[in-house]
Amino acid sequence: MPKVLMRGNHVVAESAVRAGCRFYFGYPITPQNEIPEYMSERLSKLDGGVFIQAESEIASIHMVIGASMAGGRAMTSSSGPGISLKQEGISFLSALELPAVIVNMSRGGPGLGNIAPSQSDYFQATRGGGHGDYRTIVLAPNSCQELANLTYKAFDLADKYRIPVVILGDGMLGQMMEPVELPPEVQIKKLPHKDWILTGAKGRPSRFLRSLILDPFEEEEHNWKLMRKYERITKEETKWETSFADDAKLMVVAFGSAARIAKGAIKRMRDEGLKVGLIRPISLWPFPYKAIKELTKKVRRFFVFEMNMGQMLEDVKLALEGDGEVHFYGRPGGIILTPLEISRVISSYYYQKRLG
Amino acid sequence: MKKVFSRPKSLKRAPFHYCPGCGHSLLHRIIGEVIDEMNLQERIIGIPPAGCAVLAYFYFDIDMGEASHGRGAALATGMKRALPDRVVFTYQGDGDIAAIGTAETIHAASRGENFSTIFVNNGVYGMTGGQMAPTTILGQNTTTSPGGREERRDGFPVNLSEMLAVAKGSAYIERTAVNSPANILKTKKAIAKAFRVQMEGYGFSLIEVLSPCPTNWKMEPVEACKWIDEVMAVHFPLGVLKDITGDKKDAH
Secondary structure, three states, X not given: OOOEEEEHHHHHHHHHHHOOOOEEEEOOOOOOOHHHHHHHHHHHOOOOOEEEEOOOHHHHHXXXXXXXXXXXXXXXXXXXXXXXXXXXXXXXXHHHOOOEEXXXXXXXXXXXXXXXXXXOOHHHHHHHOOOOOOOOEEEOXXXXXXXXXXXXXXXXXXXXXXXXXXXXXXXXXXXXXXXXXXXXXXXXXXXXXXXXXXXXXXXXXXXXXXXXXXXXXXXXXXXXXXXXXXXXXXXXXOOXXXXXXXXXXXXEEXXXXXXXXXXXXXXXXXXXXXXXXXXXXXXXXXXXXXXXXXXXXXXOEEEEEEXXXXXXXXXXXXXXXXXXXXXXXXXXXXXXXXXXXXXXXXXXXXXXXXXX | OOOOOOOOOOEOOOOOXXXXXXXXXXXXXXXXXXXXXXXOOOOEEEEOOOOHHHHHHHOEOOEEEOOOOOOHHHHHHHHHHHOOOOEEEEEEEHHHXXXXXXXXXXXXXXXXXXXXXXXEXXXXXXXXXXXXXXXXXXXXXXXXXXXXXXHHHHOOOOOXXXXXXXXXXXXXXXXXXOOOHHHHHHHHHHHXXXXXXXXXXXXXXXXXXXXXXXXXXXXXXXXXXXXXXXXXXXXXXXXEXXXXXXXXXXXX
């Protein structure tokens, strides 16, 4: 397949359509507006394609619920403040075990914050800002190509596990342009049959989908059922990538855009002879706890770099279980460091710890 | 012997949990009768609310998908757009539709979304114990409007159906009641018409039903039915508020 030069937000939208998404519901917010704009045009030309610019983020996530109950591949997208509003629906999607894809091109926060790239929605994405015991799969791409691959994959994961999947990007990923190889178009009719959807009780007993379970024992059983599903996902869908890890004396842990910048910094430091490696969680939930713990067999020092005040840091500490030493460097508020800038911070730590 | 009265096919064999004298049981039954008479059981999908009627899926033998509080219209929008040849209806109470779900409802109506809504107005939050609703009338006593709703403290009640009638995309809006045999029959006709309006693609239809809640009104059931006529219907007048079908034969 030839590559095309595309903007990250357009890549997400086009890849979703190619994954069979025919239902998009959203509300404008920067820096993700190119997703609804692209979808409004693309879906209106497709048989069965539905685009609605909803009256709110709350309405749009509940439109996703409706389309998902009806068996469609449905998605919404937003940025921080809008994702906060969608949390109610994400909790319901989780309780009802409905597949859906939710894209967060996050920005500086809290509050209205700004429209610069930030990773400050890590807690919201991985812990869930909604109520109740639930998990969503959270995927963190670091390039336009990965936006394509992970968006495409998100729809399969959502259907396979009947779970909402969050794509956690940021304003930089959404706005930047890169050459991308787009995934092939799926044949919607060939997608696996769903035996739980609401289509009218024709030739079968009637069905209902509900999240109200008044009997605590039944609700507990429902929670255990979700838990078993989450355990299965943890076992099968934990994804990460390591670079320059074999002889590393210091491992940088970073995700998404921060990992992309860190990788540039590490290449620069490698040129100078510093033995620095990178581990990049690709699934933020399930988080690669074991993979990070495994690294302690060879390396004792970990440098966590995030574009926030230290959120994934907590997962890294949980992974290490007190083993090794963790140093954190973060830039909240929408600051983007250059590889040169972050390489200076990492290398000064490297020399302070007498690793070189 | 000829059977003259039986449970509608589209209702499950399950006793209602509703309080004695509550309008929900009556309304469930007549919706069931309409579904049977229009032969819709295999192609209709209901969206129950958060509130007293949340357990509607235990009573209706049709596909049903529960909505969170106030979001029925948004959920129905997504569902009906995905399944344009099915009949989709939401069943919502006054707090659900006229307070927390006002935006979803007004915008669904404005877009002319082609589904139907049964809006049960009993002037209180029933399930949570009788708090003031957006439709609680001035002077009405509730657990959060002690001494009666007072406009300077609590604001005025919301006439949602009148607001929806103004929306360009709404096709058929009617207010009925289930407090007497005559009104029950009118309600049944109105619901059937709402479904027909949807099936013919006219756009958004809504039937507001004034419905007794003797428990939270602290009245005997008979007294509650009278109160609807004498007090509630003065503030929420019964009748057709909008009908773009030009259909005269259903006028009543």
